[in-house]
Amino acid sequence: MISVMEVYQLLPKTNCKRCGLPTCMAFAVALISREKTIEDCTPLLEEAKYEKKLAGLRELLAPILSADATETGMVIHPEKCYGCGNCVVACPVNVASDPKGTAIGRGPVSGKAILMVEDGVVKCVNVDECRRFGPEKVLCNACIATCPSKAIEFI
Amino acid sequence: MAFCTGCSLLCDDIVVDLDGGKIGKTMNLCRKGHAHYSSISSGRLTPSVDGSEVGVEDAMMAAAEVLAGADNPLLFGWGGSTLEAQRAGVDLAKKLGGAIDDPSSYSQGLITEKIIAGDLPTCTLDDVRNFADVSIYWGDDPSSSHPRHMSRFSYFPRGEKRQRGYEEDREAIVIDVRKSPTAQIAADGFFKITPGGDGAFIEALVASLAGKIPKVEDKKRMLNLGTKLRKAKFGAIFTGQGLAHSLRGDLSGFVSLVGKLSEITRFSVIPTLGDYNTRGFNQTLFDETGHVNSVTFKDGVRHGQEFSIARLLDSCDAVMVVGSDPAAALPAAIAKKLAKAVTVAIGSHRNMTTDFAKVSVPMAVAGIEAGGSCLRTDGVRVEFDGLVGSDHLSDVDIIKRIMEAV
Amino acid sequence: MAGGKELTVITFRGIFQEVEEARGMYSDGYRDQSAVVALDGGDMKEMGVEAGHPVHLETASGDVVVAAKLSEEAHPGVAFMPASPWSAQLLSGEVGEDGFLELKMFTVRASSGGGRVTSIEEIEAVIRAP
Structure with missing residues (x-):
């Protein structure tokens, strides 16, 4: 099981709302339930200082994103x-x-x-x-x- | 529908895509069964005599020569053979005045013999699916050895009187020295015993059934188990190697426990046997001699441990092994005797026994490359056809050809 | 038999060992599934063995080197080993007074190290040796 906190720790934690959600915590929940994708967090993708976090997040979420994961999770x-x-x-x-x-x-x-x-x-x-x-x-x-x-x- | 000889459950609902005569996609084969099917294209045995490759006919003639020249031949294996080949094997042993034995002589032979002789009550796996509300797996880990045991028969399926699913309708009890994959599934039904502790467990359970205080640490749990078994409508006990080896040939306590259970309610014993047709061999030999293994036809019919492979390798002068690998399974000291003996190996694949053999004769894989019949681990007879063509002779054809030439 | 820790070994069969056996017993896969011993965590510490490292197992009948595996369960003094040509090298082969051939349980001396894991070819050579 991937925890929300694990995902949250790898987000910018700025609550910039550019993903359409009010907080990074809400975005973390949405990532796990696959209502949002990593690409919805533009700062994470565009800003070099988040490079490590992005790589970590991709690794953490790999099982969810893999072809093996059916739509029920x-x-x-x-x-x-x-x-x-x-x-x-x-x-x-x-x-x-x-x-x-x-x-x-x-x-x-x-x-x-x-x-x-x-x-x-x-x-x-x-x-x-x-x-x-x-x-x-x-x-x-x-x-x-x-x-x-x-x-x-x-x- | 195709058929699987990967273990003694003999699953008959297998769907195989045949891709130009080759095995393609399969449905319903378990992991072990799938490996069994895949194995037909690798590691096959080739005919040889004294380490040199020969034609299969020459190999069979060399095998006949070895057997004809022996005073005390032993014919061993048979769990991986069709009923037809087993029948021919018993006839060959009679013709030669030799001994015949199978791996049950060092595993579950005694339990199987008591079942076949009617000294232990039994039923079919289909009965278990339809009626059993308590399944006891004793020294037995079918999840690993017979992967579809629980899903096809003993725990998960719906059946005639078991319509509500395993959570409400069935109980799984596992008695084992380790938390096996089967024990994992049984969860709260797992009773961990100390190595060799089966006898003590039997005593405690007998006490509990009689309403006495069992001499175990967790008395309450043992009493609860007794109550559970008393209340069972249809109980089944599946025995494995663990139980057979722990009881070391003394089944009296176990037989008496099953007897006590049977006085209270219906309980049946079904052995979980390894090779696909071990039950067939035990039945075939029993029908002929009244014994399931370790028989010699020299000077009449005699039975005893002295005619088991573990003891007979000291005195026999030729061994024919059919569809088995005793050199890999038996203790090194006994394997050494086998390696020194003049051995004929008939098998589908290369193994340690064929490596040590003087003569090797390759055979078809029954159920995939050849048809025949066999007995499921519960004694139910099953007939099957071959699925793909093969250059290999069937086991029965090989035994019969050798017998003609002896 | 000197040194090492005395352990009661119980043999068992696992599905992946059977799968590899069907694929061929002269394969690395079969060796990886067979030439292993599952040890209690405390016993491993005491012996100075880490998971995946070689362990030398010895009885009066023979010896082999297999890979250590950490058990999820605690079972001090007991080790679990797949029934295989490797475990067979450690069995006495003696038929007991009750006429029973022991294949399932035996006592070994286990110690850390011993070089690389014994190969099936080496086992065959030992069996063939006069």
Whole structure:
């Protein structure tokens, strides 16, 4: 988990409002929730004295910005994954949408599963169906709690 | 749907894209299964005699010659063979008057024998999925060894009487000496024991079931476990190497515990076996002789530890190893005996045993390159076809060819 | 066996070891997953071993050098090792009075250092030696 304070420490802390938000703290929150991008902080990009902070911020946020991070903030660490399918079978969205496949422990059959195992490693598709997605999101953690190797996290 | 022989769960819902006869993208294979599938294109065994590459026919003839010339041959391995090859292997051992054994003689053979003989109650993994509300993993870490065990059968799936999901409907208990990946999932259901402490745990649990104060540090937790198991509607105990080795061949306490549980409610034992068809070999030999391993056909049928690989390497004069690598698994002192013995190795890949062998015969990978049948770790029979073409002979064809030539 | 710390070793199997074994047991990957010993943090301090450093393990039956790994759990006096040709070099191979062949638990002398990690070729050479 990336904390707001960690991100804030790497911002200019001038509350210049050029990003459209009232404070750098608010901008830090927006960066983590991916409502803003680093590029929205123009001073950080343009002023040489922030060079180190910018590099640090890019490194810190790399997991969020990587292609692995789905829009729900789910990050899969393929190098840790066993491909066991515990998350696939425990996922409430899969259970509801794929009763003859993942719900009973098998591979997906309905075409509506959002977690599945491909080439021995779990992957997330149809991400807009995840319960953590959208305005009515819930903090479901079925895929994390069932993982034997901490291969999934939400950021 | 394709089929996976990567472990003894024999997953049958595998989807494989065949890209011009080659394995492409796969769905539903676990990490271990995916590695198993990928392995067909690397590290394959080549036919050889005395270190020189030969044609496969010559290698089989050399193998037959070794066996025909032996007074006390040992045929070992078989967990990585189809039922058809195992059957042929037992016939070959009979024809030769030799001994036959498998790695169960130094792992879970005794537990499997009690299950096959009906001395321990059992059920299928499908029963577990449909009915089990308590799963006990004892000295067993299927998350690592049989990655889809918990998701396909024993903890996470919905089943006939288990419709509400694992949090409400199921309980996972792990008894182990370390916090294994399976123990990680069981969280509060993990009971950590000291190395070799399984016997003491059994005693404490038996006491707890009888309503007596168990002689353990955390008495309350043990009593709670007893209550939990008493209340179970359908319990399953999955045994692993850890339990088998800790009990050192004396299963009396374990059998009595399962007996006590069975008086109270329904409890079944299913071993978590390593190779894809260990259960098949144990059953095949049991059907023939009444024993699951360590049998000789010299002067009638005899069984005993003296006919296990660990003991027999002192006296046998030829060894045929099929689909196994005892040289890597057994203690160095025993591996040394194997390296000195005249050995025929039949296998799909190069390993330490094939490195030491006089004769090597390559075989197809069953389930990917050849069809056949086998028994899942719970004894359910499964039949499968090959998926891709291969230049390699199947295991049963090799054994039969050798038998003809002996 | 002189010097070093006495430890009870328990063997186990991990999934990545099995994955590397399927890829081929003569690979660096298989060695990296197999030739390791997971140690208790306190024991490591006492022995002066750091994670990733070589550890010499010795019994009356044989010796190997493997890489140290720090366990997340505390388990003083106990070490965990993948069941592999490396751990097999340390097993006695004697069948007990109860007829059982011990493969899972044994006592070793462990000490820091010992040079580089033993290779599988070296193990094969030891097994072949007269």
